[in-house]
Amino acid sequence: MTYKLLLVVFAASFVFLPVTSQAASAAPVNVKIQTVDGKDAGTITLTDKKGGVAFKLDLMNLPPGEHAIHVHQFPKCDPPDYRSSGFHFNPAGKKHGIKNPEGFHDGDIPLNLKVGANGTEKSSFVVKTISLDPSAPNSILANGGTSIVIHADVDDMETDPGGNSGARIACGLVLPPGM
Numbered sequence: 001m002t003y004k005l006l007l008v009v010f011a012a013s014f015v016f017l018p019v020t021s022q023a024a025s026a027a028p029v030n031v032k033i034q035t036v037d038g039k040d041a042g043t044i045t046l047t048d049k050k051g052g053v054a055f056k057l058d059l060m061n062l063p064p065g066e067h068a069i070h071v072h073q074f075p076k077c078d079p080p081d082y083r084s085s086g087f088h089f090n091p092a093g094k095k096h097g098i099k100n101p102e103g104f105h106d107g108d109i110p111l112n113l114k115v116g117a118n119g120t121e122k123s124s125f126v127v128k129t130i131s132l133d134p135s136a137p138n139s140i141l142a143n144g145g146t147s148i149v150i151h152a153d154v155d156d157m158e159t160d161p162g163g164n165s166g167a168r169i170a171c172g173l174v175l176p177p178g179m
């Protein structure tokens, strides 16, 4: 390899590699949420936030009141009960809830949604126990992805395995880009 060619290869990798890796981590993941009876329940947009994942919720067609929300282990939202989504995303093998001394699951989200009287919810928060980096041990995009599940009841933040949060009323697939 001539010196000139080496220089070109070096310059090319310097210019292109940082751009592609930055684009991959910066790409938002749009999660379309559907109610268990087949209605469009809006969107949750996930973006990479240093040390976690930022959630931006724009939800509708949900029952007014407080509801648990979690990341579940499988990228499946099959009717009639969304059981196919599995349990909470829990790669570290812990128990449920921030109040649980043996907790908590990476997919536990330590808040309950507050859906308004008109069935909508718009809010934003950051979850620091998960990652959008496909190579991270707590990546919610690895192994084909995961799902986000909204429940009928409130999460008590300590009862294993599901926080006593009742039926699964809405679900959306968290899929890697291109799937």
Ligand SMILES: [Cu+2]
Residues within 6 Å of the ligand: 068, 069, 070, 071, 072, 088, 149, 150, 151, 162
């Ligand atoms: Cu759940």
